[in-house]
Amino acid sequence: MAGKSNARAVFAAADHDHDHCIDSALDAASGLCARRGARLTAQRRRVLALVWRSHAPQGAYAILATLHRDGHPAAPPTVYRALDFLLAQGLIHRIESLNAFVGCPTPDTPHPGHFLICDGCGAAAEVNDRRIGAAIRRSAGDVGFRIERQTIELRGLCPECQGTGQEPAHGD
Amino acid sequence: MAGKSNARAVFAAADHDHDHCIDSALDAASGLCARRGARLTAQRRRVLALVWRSHAPQGAYAILATLHRDGHPAAPPTVYRALDFLLAQGLIHRIESLNAFVGCPTPDTPHPGHFLICDGCGAAAEVNDRRIGAAIRRSAGDVGFRIERQTIELRGLCPECQGTGQEPAHGD
DNA sequence: CGTCTGAAGGTTATATTATAACATTACAAT
């Protein structure tokens, strides 16, 4: 039973048109950078496309390897610099528990990233639930802590991967 | 203004008796391991003591270096194995955003760790707020996601470090 | 058009974090 009945879809369907995801992410990034006067160079655009290669967060060295295979060899600093730019523009998020990066579906508005990360298929879904945000703010407020940055990463199994005996693996 | 008025204290006071923290953590660990039939060897005990050296999370290589200085030289696998044991027993938590480890103040009951981490003094306070837990469970439940593990790390400034122009540094 | 400037990218080396693989030792049960 892989269905999720009335659950709101946050994980992309297995058969979705992922090229569309990539294209719209790149389009959104172009517009956003143009508006901000930030330079989305060919290099940065390639790295962004590779981060969006999958809904599973991509490691810097995986991106590096793919750049090589694609005929655009680069050294680590090049990739990390591009990632730093994309992070600064809010176009991607870093997943601390995986040392990896994932595309942001809503780069126009600044927000902390709250993620559900499936250990079956590897996909990360960004949720940004108001209730989580509110609970966190209240909890920190109670003790006088000023939050500057949040790392909220929930690992487990997405609806599709439950009951299929999955756990390891890394679906692309 | 470093006061926190009516805020519940979750960060240890600057002048607290930290040796007491260490001693009670070691005592708790001894009891807990004895009850469970787990072997808290001298090596593991030393590593636990070094994790508790400060309320600031300690990196594996910092622990390694201190072991050397203390006349108990070790190689990385030794330290990582001890840390793995301590994690498995719930005696410490890993802070993903720092690649570091911090002692658990309540190792008797299993729980996800929710942390406030001060970028001023470096201290990490474990909170485990019921509201955060509830919000997370509801949010994940809504979309049919099964949570296996949580990484909740809130970075910012503790009450003591606010208004003191702090930000970097790493108070011990 | 030229040239100047600063940002982006290239290059080399190295730091930091973590684990694989295999050998040895210590411990506790019989």
Next chain:
DNA sequence: ATTGTAATGTTATAATATAACCTTCAGACG
């Protein structure tokens, strides 16, 4: 004493990330 297993030691290396310095390129401005 013997033996089986868990713990530790040892060596090497993998994986992630950055420092430092140099070159190139794109756009601003005269």
